[in-house]
Amino acid sequence: MIQLTHLQKLEAEAIHIIREVAATCENPVLLYSIGKDSAVLLHLVMKAFAPGKPPFPLLHVDTTWKFREMIAFRDARIAELGLELIVHTNEEGRAAGVNLFASGSRLHTDVMKTQALRQALDKYKFDAAFGGARRDEERSRAKERIFSMRSPEHRWDPKSQRPEPWRLFNTRKRPGESFRVFPLSNWTEADVWDYVALEKIPVVPLYFAKPRPVVARDGMLIMRDDERMALRAGEEIEMRSVRFRTLGCYPLTGAVESNASTLSGIIAEMRSSRVSERQGRLIDHDGGASMEQKKQEGYF
Amino acid sequence: MNAPLNLPAADIFPIAAPAALLRFITCGSVDDGKSTLIGRLLYDTGAVPDDQLASLHADSRRFGTQGDALDLALLVDGLAAEREQGITIDVAYRYFSTPRRAFIVADTPGHEQYTRNMATGASGADLAIILVDARKGVLAQTRRHSFIVSMVGVRRVVVAINKMDLVGFDEGVFTAIANSYRAATRHLGFEQIVFIPVSALRGDNIASLSADTPWYRGRALIDYLETVDVSALAADPASLRMPVQWVNRPNAHFRGFSGTIALGAAHVGQDVKILPSGRRTRIASIVTALGEDSSAQQDEAVTLVLEDEVDASRGDVIVSAQDEAPVARVFDGRLLWMSERAASGQGLIVQQGMTTANAALSIRTQIDVNTFAEQPTDSLPVNGIGRVRIRSEKPLVLATYSQDRTLGAFTLIDRLTNETVALGVIDEVNPADLPQGHAAVARKAPDLWRRLLAPADSSSETLAEALSWRIVSALIVTLLAAVATQTAWIALLAGAADFALRLVLRAAHRDAFKRATALRQVDPEQNADGGGI
Incomplete structure (x- = not known):
């Protein structure tokens, strides 16, 4: 018997999980955050239901601070695939003047990401939301289930998670309860890029190096994507050849200096890299168990 | 945006990632x-x-x-x-x-x-x-x-x-x-x-x-x-088991059955049947995102299109035509009890393959995991391992775990709390306990005919096949009688008697046989008080 390769096994597992949600949940949604993990997830969802289309919409929680290229890529991709996309922004937060620079990253993340996500899930009564999170990303994610149960208040209780033996997922829930579902749980960053290359999956061009206007701030290289980012005294915009390993809100996402302008270049760079991908994400460093805490509050 | 929406072919290179x-x-x-x-x-x-x-x-x-x-x-x-x-x-x-x-x-x-x-x-x-x-x-x-x-x-x-x-x-x-x-x-x-x-x-x-x-x-x-080599035992390449996970019906012109191949392989043209119904058909095509494949192997997530307009839904299993996977409601196995609440027999749901059903649990022994000795009991504490019998409310397509890691595994869910309370493996299926009472009521007339006509393993034979061999048998008897007696009416009578007696005697014999063997089939509900031998 020919063995499936490592990537074929991961692909089959993810498609199985995706179909399980379609078969057992009433109102699923795919959390689409435009990055490479979302790109892979979207590709797998298209495969799972071919020749039909996914029987659920996509949801993008827009904090209004995403890179412009991300939004352009999102709109082009959704149009190309002919899918339904819901874009949700926390309008109360925006009206209250929550601003990344004035309010700080912690409040911004809570209001414009965590609260916004909860608002959207409640508004459309989604009972299962796919996310592209992987267990290799962060310590508390390493212990999260593939079907991660959330209370009606969207809270995660790490100490009472359901066992998931074999492929037998218990998808029963009470009214108000919901699932976050992570089909890429067992993928690593390297698997994601290898799969992007193998399946020729389109990704946001920000992942590829090119000269971009950046400012050195708090030990990171921040790309000034629009006028809202005021320069501090002594700061100067320089053109440097950079790329991004992860994509989020632009003022919170550090660029890396690189000349890798092709997929093979990115993969070679990642293999020799000695730092983890989320190192460029400011919000992860608010204290040792920071992600665990945010997840308990309802963050993805 | 001048993004490489489609990557240049030159950028696709041999993957350096480990294959296994x-x-x-x-x-x-x-x-x-x-x-x-x-x-x-x-x-x-x-x-x-x-x-x-x-x-x-x-x-x-x-x-x-x-x-x-x-x-x-x-x-x-x-x-x-x-x-x-x-x-x-x-x-x-x-x-x-x-x-x-x-x-x-x-x-x-x-x-x-x-x-x-x-x-x-x-x-x-x-x-x-x-x-x-x-x-x-x-x-x-x-x-x-x-x-x-x-x-x-x-x-x-x-x-x-x-x-x-x-x-x-x-x-x-x-x-x-x-x-x-x-x-x-x-x-x-x-x-x-x-x-x-x-x-x-x-x-x-x-x-x-x-x-x-x-x-x-x-x-x-x-x-x-x-x-270290951990490849599974090579399954018979002609075998196939795929529990139907999701029926893919994007429009009126397409109907596919999606699932993960649990055992063996699928290929276009393969003779298959759908369990529990036993309906036979053939694989018309295997659909992937990139078009169609001629075959797919174990552990792949696929969508199968079948030749006939057969009915199959989530939980049914598409198997190769010669597959003998039993359909039954009762099985014996070992389970690990995972709930803080001590195990009891009621209010449970069994989850197995791609299906769930209300189930009654009877615990027979607890296995001491230190000495591996077994003690009769009727309950299990949290983390206790025991031998059990499970009776499902509806027939399931079952297998022993040693033969099939998918159909041979199960979990139990508490119907009230939705908690996953046990995981277990099937050691023995009780095919003698074919759905009789309640299932027979639900059967449609053609199925009743099939039960009368078909041999013991009715699931593997279509009604047409069953009818045809009985008619052939009756014709042979007629012919032999005609040759022996040289009398047309005796020959016809013998043929008709052969056809009719087979039905009547078969049904009568089956009931007697059931009664005789029932003595050995202890009803689990009756020994829930721990008679667990």
Whole structure:
């Protein structure tokens, strides 16, 4: 018997999980955050239901601070695939003047990401939301289930998670309860890029190096994507050849200096890299168990 | 936007990623050094990035147990509560790879109260690493973990005898523990047991052989993990089992049955039948995102299109035409009870294959995981393992776990709390208990005809086939009678009698046979008080 390769096994597992949600949940949604993990997830969802289309919409929680290229890529991709996309922004937060620079990253993340996500899930009564999170990303994610149960208040209780033996997922829930579902749980960053290359999956061009206007701030290289980012005294915009390993809100996402302008270049760079991908994400460093805490509050 | 929406072909290059995947579990008693071992594997294979190492240095000073040295265990203790208490509470999954293989590790807790987490981690594993503290030898926990690992079907075990540095790398200690482990697990059916003397803390015999164990003739742990062959037994290439997970009907012109191939392979033109109904048809095409495939193999997630407009829904199983998978409501197996509430027989749902059904549980014995002795009982405590009989409200397509890791596995769910309360494996299916009473009522007329006409294994024969051989048989009798008697009316009478008597006698005989064999089929509900033999 020919063995499936490592990537074929991961692909089959993810498609199985995706179909399980379609078969057992009433109102699923795919959390689409435009990055490479979302790109892979979207590709797998298209495969799972071919020749039909996914029987659920996509949801993008827009904090209004995403890179412009991300939004352009999102709109082009959704149009190309002919899918339904819901874009949700926390309008109360925006009206209250929550601003990344004035309010700080912690409040911004809570209001414009965590609260916004909860608002959207409640508004459309989604009972299962796919996310592209992987267990290799962060310590508390390493212990999260593939079907991660959330209370009606969207809270995660790490100490009472359901066992998931074999492929037998218990998808029963009470009214108000919901699932976050992570089909890429067992993928690593390297698997994601290898799969992007193998399946020729389109990704946001920000992942590829090119000269971009950046400012050195708090030990990171921040790309000034629009006028809202005021320069501090002594700061100067320089053109440097950079790329991004992860994509989020632009003022919170550090660029890396690189000349890798092709997929093979990115993969070679990642293999020799000695730092983890989320190192460029400011919000992860608010204290040792920071992600665990945010997840308990309802963050993805 | 001038994004490379379609990548240039020149940028697609041969993947350097490892082709094969090994899933393994580490288990052992409390403080045997499981987390340290995994931390060591991650560290030695370069899977720990510099920024994580930096926070590890900070955490080691704060929570560490190794003085000023790096506490590698902190790499895998993910939850804040775990780091504070210095124990592993939940299954942690870790990932690393070498040029030869990719690895997924389930790091599972040692405490008895977390046995269920361990069993979950073991259920998907190709191999288990069982840690033994060289100073303590084989403990009750070692036996328990070995038992659970064998119950969920792990056939290859590495016994890592750890903390060898604390016993002066003494070969005698190593050999004594290896012998006592072999003796303790003789009946568990492991195909291969490999013993490796290690020190996870110092790295002896992990990435490379240690100078302190010159007497050790085997290989270093990582070297062994990279090369061990865990490929499943080759299934019969003509066989196929695919539980229907989802019916794909995007429009009126397409109907496909999606699922993951549990056993064997699918190919276009293959004769298949759908269980439980037994309807026969053929695979018309195998649909993928890229178009169509001519075949698909075990573990692939596929969509099958069938030739006839047959009815199949989630939970049905598409199998190769000659497949003998039994359809039954009752099966015997072993299960691990995972709920804090003691096991009782009512209010349960069995989840198996791609289906769920209300079920009654009767517990027969509890297995002592330390001595492997069995005691009759009618309830199980949390983390208790027992032999049980399960009666499902509806017929299920079943298999024994030793033959089929998909159809032979099940969980139980509490109908009120939705909690997953047990996981188990099927040891024996009771096909004699075919759905009679309640199922017969629901059967449609053609099915009734089929039951009268068909041979014992009615699921494998269509109505047309059953009718046809009986008509042929009656014609032969007519012909023989005609030749023998030279009288047309006697010949016709003999033929008609042959046809009719077969139906009547068959039904009468079946009832008598059922009554006779029923004496041996004890109804589980009747012995729920623990008659469990």
